[in-house]
Amino acid sequence: MSETQTQVRDDIDAPRLDIDPFSDDFLNMPYPYHEQMREAGPVVWLEPYQLWGVARHEPVKVGLNDWQSFISSAGVGLANFRTEKPFRPPSLILEADPPLHTRSRTVLSRILSPKMMQTVKAEFEIQANKLVDRLVEQGEIDAIKDLAKVFPLRVFPDALGLAEEGRETLLLYGDMVFNAFGPRNHVFLDSVKRYEPVREWIMDHCQRSELRPGGFGDLVYQAADAGEIPPEDAPLLVRSFLSAGVDTTVNGIGNAMYCLAMFPDQYAKLAAAPALARQTFEESLRLESAVQTFFRTVNKPLEFYGVPMRENDKVIFFLAAANRDGRQWPNPEVFDIERKPVGHMAFGSGIHGCVGQTVARLEGELILSALAKRVKRIEITGEPVRRLNNTLRALESLPLRLIPH
Amino acid sequence: MVNVKYVHSSGSVTELEVPAGTSVMQAAVNHGLDGIVGECGGAAMCATCHVYVDEADSGKFPPISPPEQEMLDCTASPLRETSRLGCQLVVKDEHDTITVYLPETQQ
Numbered sequence A: 001m002s003e004t005q006t007q008v009r010d011d012i013d014a015p016r017l018d019i020d021p022f023s024d025d026f027l028n029m030p031y032p033y034h035e036q037m038r039e040a041g042p043v044v045w046l047e048p049y050q051l052w053g054v055a056r057h058e059p060v061k062v063g064l065n066d067w068q069s070f071i072s073s074a075g076v077g078l079a080n081f082r083t084e085k086p087f088r089p090p091s092l093i094l095e096a097d098p099p100l101h102t103r104s105r106t107v108l109s110r111i112l113s114p115k116m117m118q119t120v121k122a123e124f125e126i127q128a129n130k131l132v133d134r135l136v137e138q139g140e141i142d143a144i145k146d147l148a149k150v151f152p153l154r155v156f157p158d159a160l161g162l163a164e165e166g167r168e169t170l171l172l173y174g175d176m177v178f179n180a181f182g183p184r185n186h187v188f189l190d191s192v193k194r195y196e197p198v199r200e201w202i203m204d205h206c207q208r209s210e211l212r213p214g215g216f217g218d219l220v221y222q223a224a225d226a227g228e229i230p231p232e233d234a235p236l237l238v239r240s241f242l243s244a245g246v247d248t249t250v251n252g253i254g255n256a257m258y259c260l261a262m263f264p265d266q267y268a269k270l271a272a273a274p275a276l277a278r279q280t281f282e283e284s285l286r287l288e289s290a291v292q293t294f295f296r297t298v299n300k301p302l303e304f305y306g307v308p309m310r311e312n313d314k315v316i317f318f319l320a321a322a323n324r325d326g327r328q329w330p331n332p333e334v335f336d337i338e339r340k341p342v343g344h345m346a347f348g349s350g351i352h353g354c355v356g357q358t359v360a361r362l363e364g365e366l367i368l369s370a371l372a373k374r375v376k377r378i379e380i381t382g383e384p385v386r387r388l389n390n391t392l393r394a395l396e397s398l399p400l401r402l403i404p405h
Numbered sequence B: 001m002v003n004v005k006y007v008h009s010s011g012s013v014t015e016l017e018v019p020a021g022t023s024v025m026q027a028a029v030n031h032g033l034d035g036i037v038g039e040c041g042g043a044a045m046c047a048t049c050h051v052y053v054d055e056a057d058s059g060k061f062p063p064i065s066p067p068e069q070e071m072l073d074c075t076a077s078p079l080r081e082t083s084r085l086g087c088q089l090v091v092k093d094e095h096d097t098i099t100v101y102l103p104e105t106q107q
Helices: A024-026 A031-040 A057-066 A100-111 A113-136 A143-148 A148-161 A170-177 A186-204 A216-225 A235-246 A246-261 A262-272 A274-287 A355-376 B024-031 B066-072
Strands: A043-046 A051-053 A140-142 A295-296 A302-304 A307-308 A314-318 A375-380 A384-386 A394-397 A399-404 B002-007 B013-018 B050-053 B083-085 B095-103
Touching: A051 A057, A057 A295, A057 A314, A057 B013, A100 A216, A100 A235, A100 B066, A113 A140, A113 A143, A113 A148, A113 A355, A113 A399, A140 A143, A143 A246, A143 A394, A148 A170, A148 A235, A148 A246, A148 A355, A170 A235, A170 A246, A216 A235, A246 A262, A246 A274, A246 A355, A246 A375, A246 A394, A262 A355, A262 A375, A262 B013, A274 A355, A307 A394, A355 A375, A355 A384, A355 A399, B002 B024, B013 B024, B066 B083, B066 B095
Parallel strands: A051 A314, B002 B095
Antiparallel strands: A043 A051, A140 A399, A295 A314, A302 A307, A375 A399, A384 A394, B002 B013, B050 B083, B050 B095
């Protein structure tokens, strides 16, 4: 951290909380801390990192939609790129503001559009059914290792146009990238150690020669051919697919399985009506949001919910806390697959809202629907084990028994 | 408050009093209206809040942006001259009344 950030500020007109959102304790069980922050006020000051925290639904939404005041180009993690060197070349979409962001976003949102999903849906569905058939036969499964990791690692790199070899590298890369939004704590350093040996693989697989013609990755290069983006942008935009496209959906699906295992009455409802799969996935995103937080940087002196902020202040938006705000959601702690939680913040909001949300929803829907059609009941057979990550809510292991119809 | 009339594909009409600053999609979702899904929450990412704006009201809203046009190419029901995404139609007090027709299906 830079010196300006470590000096204790005396101009804070908001509740000052001694909460460290990257401690093991917080990462293991964030929800009591979320509540403490929400109840303290619309904006709080987090002493350990000297930054603003926003945890209520409305200000999270308002802040994320005000991209002129809360910018992304200075980094969407703890580091401020205006004063610190980024650990990697910044993302051309995540860590960018308009007009650069608009150019990248236009290309990626077309490649990941609902129309494009129609072209991959049949193949994704075949893979979902095949996997669940196999798991039903197996009976006793680990929902993370055998299902949540397997399905996205099969269908997404296929659609991207990557060969099969070495795909699990994407998990190490995603884990490291999402850890890097937090501080240099042991969680981050451990993930870097696991990632270091495969660093080359990631950079190599952003190259066109590694991407099947017509796949999502090649379509980025086609946009460069057409002059929509400069040629040097293409590998960096493919990198965004590699970093954000797998570990997110792995945990989204893993967390959905966790919710369904913890709320058997809701699983019974789904098993009786598999058409609820899509909104079930949506509700699990609200309750156990795979991406818990994103940062912004204050672009100019301003007042936010009556609280004066300085230029270059960092702000952490707690998406997952917004998703359990009782001001927005009745009985927020309850997993209710009939809720239809439109307006949850799990994909963010505004111009930086997840560009891959359509493919994430498709994967979630198809795997839950395949499960609902084949499995009458799921039972937890062992203690779920958490995997700590500075940004992601993740499980390492979730032992389950599948009982077929 | 703006009076927004949602004409369902069946012909029935739901009228809502919508506060300025709220989108046609958000108001419908807040009231649990069938016929608008709004899955992405207003990010112009899903094309499930497709509406046909009454011709008399179409001039009240800003023109279609490139991202909205992209999504309009993805709607489940036929695209017409008057097609818009409800999430991009934010009502203002001076609008007085707005009428939108809902398509048969959104997904």
